[in-house]
Amino acid sequence: MIVVFGSLNVDLVTPVERLPGAGETVIGPSYALHPGGKGANQALAARRAGAEVRLVGAVGTDAFADIALSLLAAEGVDLAEVARVEAPTGAAFIAVDADGANQIVVAAGANVEASATPLASLPLGEGDILLLQREVPEAECLKAARRMKQAGGRVILNLAPAGPPDPALLECLDMLVANEHEALVLAQSLGWGEREPDDIARRCDGELGIACIVTLGAEGVVGWHGGVRRRLAAPAINVVDTVAAGDSFTGAFAAALAAGYGFSGALQRGLAAGSLACTAAGAQPSIPRKDAIEALVGQSFL
Numbered sequence: 001m002i003v004v005f006g007s008l009n010v011d012l013v014t015p016v017e018r019l020p021g022a023g024e025t026v027i028g029p030s031y032a033l034h035p036g037g038k039g040a041n042q043a044l045a046a047r048r049a050g051a052e053v054r055l056v057g058a059v060g061t062d063a064f065a066d067i068a069l070s071l072l073a074a075e076g077v078d079l080a081e082v083a084r085v086e087a088p089t090g091a092a093f094i095a096v097d098a099d100g101a102n103q104i105v106v107a108a109g110a111n112v113e114a115s116a117t118p119l120a121s122l123p124l125g126e127g128d129i130l131l132l133q134r135e136v137p138e139a140e141c142l143k144a145a146r147r148m149k150q151a152g153g154r155v156i157l158n159l160a161p162a163g164p165p166d167p168a169l170l171e172c173l174d175m176l177v178a179n180e181h182e183a184l185v186l187a188q189s190l191g192w193g194e195r196e197p198d199d200i201a202r203r204c205d206g207e208l209g210i211a212c213i214v215t216l217g218a219e220g221v222v223g224w225h226g227g228v229r230r231r232l233a234a235p236a237i238n239v240v241d242t243v244a245a246g247d248s249f250t251g252a253f254a255a256a257l258a259a260g261y262g263f264s265g266a267l268q269r270g271l272a273a274g275s276l277a278c279t280a281a282g283a284q285p286s287i288p289r290k291d292a293i294e295a296l297v298g299q300s301f302l
């Protein structure tokens with residue numbers, strides 16, 4: 001079982017000719033509403049990759065809550081521990097210009113109320129994995145992580161959005177997933193001089209005892225685990241957009257670990273999922289399923 005403790009949002013996406021400057025208004029022709037949030041996206045990614053997934057978080061009592069939950073429910077993510085609170089459902093306001101560059105404002109809303117308390121009564125054990133990101137309060141992430149460690153399970157933090165992790169939370173981690181920018185923020189927050197993803201991941205593994213995976217976009221991924229380095233190139237794909245690539249990587253990586261794959265097998269599956277997510281538009285619609293992931297892994301592109 002994978003427990004995701006994290007955010008649920010609704011994304012409002014507006015195409016614009018160009019992004020607004022400070023104090024400026026630009027007018028787009030329309031907008032689209034999509035379910036999103038890193039917690040929700042990674043829960044869906046792990047579910048589509050074949051795992052049993054339970055999402056713990058919070059939405060409001062507004063109409064956006066149903067949009068945030070719709071796809072997760074349809075795909076069989078267990079939502080019993082998603083609380084309905086007196087706050088607006090989290091929302092991301094996204095403007096995308098003609099070149100695909102974007103500007104995003106996130107209103108955390110109900111995500112601020114997300115509580116780790118439900119984990120106390122969940123039947124957690126050794127085979128379970130807790131997956132965390134940085135869009136719900138860190139103090140609650142720490143409680144959730146301590147609960148999972150007490151139950152004997154593993155804790156994975158996706159260090160997104162970038163920020164310095166709480167040292168107490170680091171002590172609970174088995175694995176950390178970051179993109180290049182997030183890895184650099186981690187190194188700086190720890191006072192490390194390393195700047196290269198490979199060096200940061202090696203030091204994280206060697207010094208903190210936390211297996212570290214740095215995703216490298218089109219370059220693939222590098223990971224260090226137990227003093228062993230793994231470097232995998234991404235498959236050549238036709239990129240439509242890279243939205244949710246990182247979430248697909250992390251969810252599928254966790255699902256593979258939960259299914260019993262070792263570090264290398266999980267990296268392969270995360271990489272395949274991240275790359276497949278780039279071949280279709282949007283966030284949750286582009287998150288790939290197990291059969292597509294296994295087919296790509298089976299092509300031995302690695």
Ligand SMILES: Nc1ncnc2c1ncn2[C@@H]1O[C@H](COP(=O)(O)OP(=O)(O)OP(=O)(O)O)[C@@H](O)[C@H]1O
Pocket residue numbers: 160179180215216217218219220221234235237239242243244245246247249270271272273274275278
């Ligand atoms: N251009 C690309 N070609 C092939 N694979 C890609 C490409 N971009 C991303 N990926 C895949 O997605 C994974 C995660 O990408 P990336 O390192 O950009 O994470 P990210 O910055 O968290 O992504 P995002 O914020 O866009 O969701 C990569 O390890 C790779 O498997």
